[in-house]
Amino acid sequence: MKNISLLLLRISLGWLLVIWGADKVFNVEHGLAVANKxxxxxxAAESALQVAGVLQMLVGLAVVVGFARRWVYPAQLLLNGASLFAVFKSVLDPWGWVFTGTNALFYPSLIIFAASLLLIALREEDTWTLDKP
Known part of the structure; x- marks a missing residue:
């Protein structure tokens, strides 16, 4: 059960990065709007955003298959931490009682960040990976 759980966690977190990266590459207008907001x-420049999107997709794919986890897990944590920081008001006040413009749909950013930490903490326990001898 532990191996399946870690595999599903790795796939879901990694694929999220692939989706976010693909959005930057293929839906540049949306990516620019997100970067600005x-x-x-x-x-917030088209070429920089697309390069970042490709890199984000590569990190995500490496997370999915469990490749170079010593390097990609901290990169994933950094990317997810940046997202958490960007929407921290929505995490602290999801219903907008204190801060204006918050959104309860951003609360999962905290869960995603915690799950990224969990992957790092349990890296040695996860044996269904490409980089495990």
């Missing part, structure tokens, strides 16, 4: 305009 949530990330202070960081990477």
């Amino acid at each position: 949530f990330y202070f305009g960081f990477l």
